[in-house]
Amino acid sequence: MKESLDNYISRCINCGFCEAVCPTLDAADFQAYYGARGRVNLAKEFLNSSLSEDSVINSFNSCLHCNACLAVCPAGISAGEISEQMKFLAKRKDPLAIFIARNIIKYGDPLNIGKRATFWSRGLKFNDSSEYLLYTARMYQLMPYNSAVSILRKKFGNGILKVFSNIMREIGFSGALLAPFVERKKIEEFNSILINIYKLITDSGVEVRYLGEDEPYSGAMLLELGFKEEFNEYANWLVNFFKSKGVKKIITIDPHTYTLLKFQIKEYVDFPFEVIFYLDLVKKEVKFNGSITIHQACHLERYGEKYRKYNEILSGTRIIYPYHFNEKTLCCGGPDEVLFPDMTDKIADRRYQELKSTNADYILTMCPICYVNLKKDDKVIDISQFISNF
Amino acid sequence: MDLIEFFERKNINFLSKREEMIPYVKDASYFPGSLPRAVVLPKDENEISEVLSKCNEENVKVVTRGGGTSLTGSSASIQDSIVISTLRLNKILDFSGGDRYVHAQAGVRIDDLNGFLQSKGFVYPPDPASSLASTVGGTISTNAGGLRGTYYGSTKEWVLGLGVVLADGKIIKTGGKVLKRSIGYDLTSIFIGAEGTLGIIYDAYLKIVPKIERFQRLLAFFNKPEDLGKAVFQLKDRGLNPLGAEFADKISMNIISRISGISIPSGSEMLLILDIPIQEVNEYEKALSIIKEVNPIDVKILNQTESELVYKARKGLYSALLNEREREGEFIIIGDVVVPSSEVPESLKEIQELIKRFGLKTSLFGHIGDGNIHANIFTNLNSKEEMEKAEKFLEELGDVALAHHGSVSAEHGIGYEKKNLLMKEFMYKNSPTNLDLMKSIKRIFDPNNILNPGKVFDL
Incomplete structure (x- = not known):
């Protein structure tokens, strides 16, 4: 953030537009504490020292930073950005958040799933001398393990999970511990999406290299959970890591990693690599006689650019847009999964119902987090699956 | 049993922690509001009924809040009141x-x-x-x-x-x-x-x-505000019924031009954006010939793309004005008056003179089709002197509207902001009884004066 937080907030005119589009307001049964305007008001009060950190932190932690607020703000401010800055200022962090942050720093992976992140690539051909690095950032691979954490949370409650994470962060953690709770078919499902993505790129004439087990996570969650200094350090490490591997062009395959590396990271470190979203490289026009609806990712619509390359690929298909589309797309609730899982469930359900009400034959997602949250029936598929199949 | 116990016992959804209530203190006006005693989020009218009945019994003030977008302080919270948020009633x-x-x-x-x-x-x-x-x-x-x-x-x-x-x-x-x-x-x-x-x-x-799907958007540029006013009056006087007629002064016109990419002919001081519904006859051609009689510098018939760009620019005008703020603490207070269409030419001229006399950075735009003029005053909320000047300006803006048989409030209500102006309007009409009647009505509906007291008028 280039200007001071005080200045940034002072531009707010309290019009309430942000509150009207904030997904967490509805999910919190309309308590303004959990709405975008409430967050701006509370940040103002916190900076004036009239409120304690403990009393306001849940408001900021629950922010999805989906930037729906920014898209409608007459004064051009983002309550998501304010929440992120407030999370940075917070001295006390949630035990689960600390656990994840430490894993990222220690293992380069929020859940330390190790070589499990590479199973999808078995038998595929990579070209180590290609200028294109296929960077999965382990995102799709992590999803079955995230789901396992959700299952455990539902089974044992948040309290137990926090105690467990307190212990684990001290003695070390391996994703293998989650293995008994991970559904094999989910691993296969996500691996097949990764293979689809790989094939879409290579079938378009682009050879790629892949770093296998060495491939680290991007660090996005450090920012989302409020670990600014740690992210700064991690970003520096990541740049040096890519340099040491001779990387020049990075193909990202999920919106969070794409916008992090393309836009956000530049506030922290010089990032001298070309960042591409994989759909840029796909040379295929889909022919499908039915209809689809698209759940556009917040990060592709409201983070630095409006990314809509997929429209070209899908131009031969009838698209029925849901009520919230393009820059007004509605978040799937994913970013709240760690600290406010109930909110995630409500937001995801609302969005799924909206998409379903289009009666389209398929509901396309383009982010692994959105996919997990919205996958409530077989109509929901990743865009790479759709492009591959038609 | 105090109110909080009452809400708990009745299982009514409420908030009473300071941090939970702060977001309900202010609305979109410049009035600061005060911390309520509690905020209630009722699920239906029966819960509202229980809360009101109890508040009436205990003589506790009640402020109702919808989207909290009032520009005059109507939904700003009152010290020690109960705020009732209607947002859960969303079906x-x-x-x-x-x-x-x-x-x-x-x-x-x-x-x-x-x-x-x-x-x-x-x-x-x-x-x-x-x-x-x-x-x-x-x-x-x-x-x-x-x-x-x-x-x-x-x-x-x-x-x-x-x-x-x-x-x-x-x-x-x-x-x-x-x-x-x-x-x-x-x-x-x-x-x-x-x-x-x-x-x-x-x-x-x-x-x-x-929904009216088909209309033609025109732009007309004028040198004199009174010519713009005359054009709108002539259109209506000769039987045309614009779907929308918006105007913008030079500051706002420049912003619209910047956003839409549509150039402004030199010498233009005022812009009219006109939407004419297309029905059986091409009414916009009639509109065009009427406007041309009133000395426009230029008239443009917009194509679909230009039309959309201008609409986007007009919708985003207030946002863009906010970005013209230059000082810390600067806010835009929106004056909101209305005059009959026939009085628009002279009123606009007088308002521009008023702006010059006060020396406040102010931009005019509004819904000129129904005579509604918004004066957007850039004011430093932290400066007592500037705030007093802005208030005086608003008062004189109201005077202009009244002198031209209009009203001090077109569409933003009275709230805290225009209580004096409301009285002024009744006095101007030589009809102070209006206020007495309003007060009598208030006493019948709300004998204990618990509902949003101090707004609209003081009892």
Whole structure:
């Protein structure tokens, strides 16, 4: 953030537009504490020292930073950005958040799933001398393990999970511990999406290299959970890591990693690599006689650019847009999964119902987090699956 | 039993921690508001009834809040009050295109209502600039207007019936599904524009119309504000009915040009954006010839792309003005007056002179089709001197409107901001009894003065 937080907030005119589009307001049964305007008001009060950190932190932690607020703000401010800055200022962090942050720093992976992140690539051909690095950032691979954490949370409650994470962060953690709770078919499902993505790129004439087990996570969650200094350090490490591997062009395959590396990271470190979203490289026009609806990712619509390359690929298909589309797309609730899982469930359900009400034959997602949250029936598929199949 | 215990016992959803209540203190006006005792989020009219009944018994003030978008302080919280948020009342209950109504709860936001209606080919016409956030209940309570007010009128034209909880907790229903009804005193009307001082609206039957899909947008540039005013009057006087007629002064016109990419002919001081519905005849050609009689510098007929760009620029005008703020603490206070169309030419001229005399950075735009002029005053809220100057300006702006047979408040209501101006308007009409009548009505509906006291007028 280039200007001071005080200045940034002072531009707010309290019009309430942000509150009207904030997904967490509805999910919190309309308590303004959990709405975008409430967050701006509370940040103002916190900076004036009239409120304690403990009393306001849940408001900021629950922010999805989906930037729906920014898209409608007459004064051009983002309550998501304010929440992120407030999370940075917070001295006390949630035990689960600390656990994840430490894993990222220690293992380069929020859940330390190790070589499990590479199973999808078995038998595929990579070209180590290609200028294109296929960077999965382990995102799709992590999803079955995230789901396992959700299952455990539902089974044992948040309290137990926090105690467990307190212990684990001290003695070390391996994703293998989650293995008994991970559904094999989910691993296969996500691996097949990764293979689809790989094939879409290579079938378009682009050879790629892949770093296998060495491939680290991007660090996005450090920012989302409020670990600014740690992210700064991690970003520096990541740049040096890519340099040491001779990387020049990075193909990202999920919106969070794409916008992090393309836009956000530049506030922290010089990032001298070309960042591409994989759909840029796909040379295929889909022919499908039915209809689809698209759940556009917040990060592709409201983070630095409006990314809509997929429209070209899908131009031969009838698209029925849901009520919230393009820059007004509605978040799937994913970013709240760690600290406010109930909110995630409500937001995801609302969005799924909206998409379903289009009666389209398929509901396309383009982010692994959105996919997990919205996958409530077989109509929901990743865009790479759709492009591959038609 | 105190109120908090009461809410707990009745299982009514409430908030009472300071951090939970702070977001309910202010609305979109410059009035700071005060911390309430609690905020209640009722799920239905029965809960509102229980809360009001208890508050009436205990003599506790009650502020109703919808989208919290008031520009005059109508929904700013009062010290030690109970704020009732209507946002959980967010259901569209019933709709009939054939009968031309929609029945919606008070907390439904206007854009959401229209999103629903448009999918069925209809529209609820009142379209205040705040429609993204403002609610059915809030816009009825302030009799909101909007960009299409010249064609459709303001909210009061579109309310068929209301569900209201009175101060003592009684639930009443006025009007309903039918488009006409002649049954003595019009109780529906009494709550429109009452700013939550007479009862709490929990749902409403609203009149709807098929959406007008086809219209032509024109731009006309003028050197003199009075010529722009004359053009609008002539259009209406000669039987044309614009769907929208917006104007912008030089500051606002430059912004529109910047956003839309449409160039401004030299010498232009005022811009008119005109939407003419296309029906059987090409009425826009008639509009064009009328405008050309009033010395425009230039007139442009916009194609589809230009039309969309100009609309986007007009909708984003207030946002863009906010980016013209240069100092810390600077806020834009929006003056809101209305005059008959025939008086627009002279009123605009006088308002421009007023701006020069006060030396306040001010930009004019508004819904000129119905004579509604917004004076956007850039003011430092932290400067007592500037605030006093702005208040004086608003007062004299009101004087201009009154001198030209208009009103001190077109579509933003009275709230805290215009209490003096309201009295002034009645005095100007030599009809101070109006205020006495209002006070008498207030005493009948709310004998303990618990509902939004201190707003609209002081008892």
